[in-house]
Amino acid sequence: MSTAILTGPPVVGSSLVDDLRSLGFDVRMAADAAEVATELAAVPAGERVAVVDARFLGHVHALRLALTDPRFPAAAIPGAVSVQPEARSALTRVVGIRSAGRNGWAQPVPDLLAQDMVAAGVSLHTPELGVLVASVPTDPQDRASARAAVDRVDDEDVRLRSAVKSRDGFFTTFCISPYSRYIARWCARRGLTPNHVTTASLLTALIAAGCAATGTRPGFIAAGVLLIASFVLDCTDGQLARYSLQYSTLGAWLDATFDRAKEYAYYAGLALGAANADGDDVWALALGAMVLQTCRHVVDFSFNEANHDATGNTSPTAALSDRLDSVGWTVWARRMIVLPIGERWAMIAVLTACTTPRITLYALLIGCALAACYTTAGRVLRSLTRKAHRTDRAAAALADLADSGPLAQGFAAALRGPARALPAFAAPAVALLGSVAMVTVAAVTPFGGPWPLLAALGYALASGLAVARPLKGPLDWLVPPFFRAAEYCTVLVLAAKSDVNGALPAAFGLVAAVAYHHYDTVYRIRGGTGAPPHWLVRVIGGHEGRTLAVAAAAALWQNQGFTFALTALAGALALAVLSESIRFWVSSGAPAVHDETGEPA
Numbered sequence: 001m002s003t004a005i006l007t008g009p010p011v012v013g014s015s016l017v018d019d020l021r022s023l024g025f026d027v028r029m030a031a032d033a034a035e036v037a038t039e040l041a042a043v044p045a046g047e048r049v050a051v052v053d054a055r056f057l058g059h060v061h062a063l064r065l066a067l068t069d070p071r072f073p074a075a076a077i078p079g080a081v082s083v084q085p086e087a088r089s090a091l092t093r094v095v096g097i098r099s100a101g102r103n104g105w106a107q108p109v110p111d112l113l114a115q116d117m118v119a120a121g122v123s124l125h126t127p128e129l130g131v132l133v134a135s136v137p138t139d140p141q142d143r144a145s146a147r148a149a150v151d152r153v154d155d156e157d158v159r160l161r162s163a164v165k166s167r168d169g170f171f172t173t174f175c176i177s178p179y180s181r182y183i184a185r186w187c188a189r190r191g192l193t194p195n196h197v198t199t200a201s202l203l204t205a206l207i208a209a210g211c212a213a214t215g216t217r218p219g220f221i222a223a224g225v226l227l228i229a230s231f232v233l234d235c236t237d238g239q240l241a242r243y244s245l246q247y248s249t250l251g252a253w254l255d256a257t258f259d260r261a262k263e264y265a266y267y268a269g270l271a272l273g274a275a276n277a278d279g280d281d282v283w284a285l286a287l288g289a290m291v292l293q294t295c296r297h298v299v300d301f302s303f304n305e306a307n308h309d310a311t312g313n314t315s316p317t318a319a320l321s322d323r324l325d326s327v328g329w330t331v332w333a334r335r336m337i338v339l340p341i342g343e344r345w346a347m348i349a350v351l352t353a354c355t356t357p358r359i360t361l362y363a364l365l366i367g368c369a370l371a372a373c374y375t376t377a378g379r380v381l382r383s384l385t386r387k388a389h390r391t392d393r394a395a396a397a398l399a400d401l402a403d404s405g406p407l408a409q410g411f412a413a414a415l416r417g418p419a420r421a422l423p424a425f426a427a428p429a430v431a432l433l434g435s436v437a438m439v440t441v442a443a444v445t446p447f448g449g450p451w452p453l454l455a456a457l458g459y460a461l462a463s464g465l466a467v468a469r470p471l472k473g474p475l476d477w478l479v480p481p482f483f484r485a486a487e488y489c490t491v492l493v494l495a496a497k498s499d500v501n502g503a504l505p506a507a508f509g510l511v512a513a514v515a516y517h518h519y520d521t522v523y524r525i526r527g528g529t530g531a532p533p534h535w536l537v538r539v540i541g542g543h544e545g546r547t548l549a550v551a552a553a554a555a556l557w558q559n560q561g562f563t564f565a566l567t568a569l570a571g572a573l574a575l576a577v578l579s580e581s582i583r584f585w586v587s588s589g590a591p592a593v594h595d596e597t598g599e600p601a
Contacts (some may be wrong), residue, residue: 022560035192050082072125124406172342201233205262209269224353283504306477405542411464434462435486506566
């Protein structure tokens with residue numbers, strides 16, 4: 001239970017007490033400064049506390065935004081201020097200072113406390129209210145005007161509209177959100193949480209994958225329908241979080257990781273369905289789709305982290321993009337070109353229902369490849385034309401995303417001196433050359449020979465040289481994507497060339513386990529908690545260690561032993577990364593987060 005302390009003269013007929021109770025607050029009254037301090041001291045240390053002027057007049061949703069959002073330690077609107085436990089001491093301090101002052105309290109008290117907290121260096125969130133009203137009228141005429149302003153705006157309509165992201169894709173904006181927001185409200189009124197809806201979306205997608213795996217036309221049609229239903233629920237969970245302000249660290253993690261689990265499980269379902277339908281083996285295509293999609297995300301994450309806090313963050317390319325934003329149709333066209341999750345899932349669902357798994361996966365690979373070329377080219381141009389200084393934080397984030405293991409780190413330490421003499425573009429160039437050489441050798445040499453193993457050793461050396469100095473160059477954000485592509489594609493190529501029964505499904509499982517680790521790293525960094533512990537990266541070998549292990553397995557075992565090795569490696573990696581990840585996210589003290597940046601790729 002949270003506590004709200006009402007200050008100031010009470011207003012006859014005000015619904016404020018009932019409004020605060022509807023938001024989950026236990027309401028207490030404080031007639032003077034001494035009582036405010038007393039009531040504040042009586043609230044348990046682990047609870048949220050708010051100070052609200054008894055004359056407050058405004059929309060309930062305005063109070064909800066200021067007093068219940070779990071993402072911010074302290075927040076305020078006119079007439080109300082609230083703090084979570086981590087900012088409690090600051091509120092207690094300013095209340096004590098004001099209570100001891102000779103001039104007593106000014107009115108309204110919450111606004112005064114908010115000003116004092118800002119002056120004391122507290123980061124105070126002030127939510128965007130838009131047309132919502134939040135005021136403290138001091139005379140009957142002002143109160144009548146404020147009441148008329150409240151009556152002119154439909155509080156619930158504003159709440160519903162604000163539950164929808166402003167930067168979603170075309171399909172999501174026009175085909176899903178117009179009704180999914182009402183599903184979100186229905187869920188909120190029945191006590192369902194975003195995590196419930198996220199789990200329902202996952203289960204629906206897994207059932208869709210199972211239907212696709214049957215290999216029958218009715219199964220394919222059901223799979224397409226259920227995949228769209230899963231996406232509706234996927235939109236609903238975020239809208240429910242915004243509608244009811246039920247943000248959480250665990251919820252953000254579940255939403256992000258379940259999206260990937262749903263899509264990749266569906267790829268596996270298509271591969272099983274093709275085999276059951278007519279014996280068509282499309283595991284290589286399914287694995288290729290997963291590799292391409294994961295590498296696209298790594299490009300997104302690396303670029304954003306590299307430029308998250310860069311200074312001088314301007315370029316002609318960015319200016320052109322801003323000018324195009326003023327032309328309405330180009331906004332939607334550019335959002336569709338990148339094939340975000342809404343458009344992508346709609347395409348997969350329709351093609352699954354109407355065609356074959358092979359055609360579906362071919363279309364997915366072609367569409368994602370074109371989208372990847374478009375987005376990556378634009379980001380390269382921005383990086384080359386902008387004059388930006390990247391910070392130590394950005395360099396550390398890129399180093400964490402690189403996922404270098406003990407072997408690469410050892411080479412990096414040995415090569416740190418020579419690396420300082422290399423030009424600014426050396427890191428991505430070395431990473432690219434090492435990655436291309438690794439995959440090329442695996443592709444063109446006979447399976448079972450020593451050459452991929454020797455190439456893996458050279459790749460580890462190149463990886464160490466690429467990260468031997470801080471990744472602050474204009475294109476250094478490309479280093480992690482190059483490493484991801486090298487590792488995943490090496491597994492794909494060697495499994496495809498082995499011609500061993502079960503090797504490709506085992507490789508699919510291995511890449512899925514490694515990709516989970518990389519997504520987990522991303523969302524820990526984005527949540528402000530840092531990368532996974534170094535011991536975990538050492539235990540699972542880093543990208544170069546795993547590449548070397550797969551190359552060694554291909555050299556040692558040419559038959560079913562290779563499948564067994566891939567399966568064992570996938571199981572060990574999954575056990576290590578999942579156990580640590582679940583432990584962290586369930587017990588993490590990270591702040592509540594939620595993605596408001598728009599629809600992901």
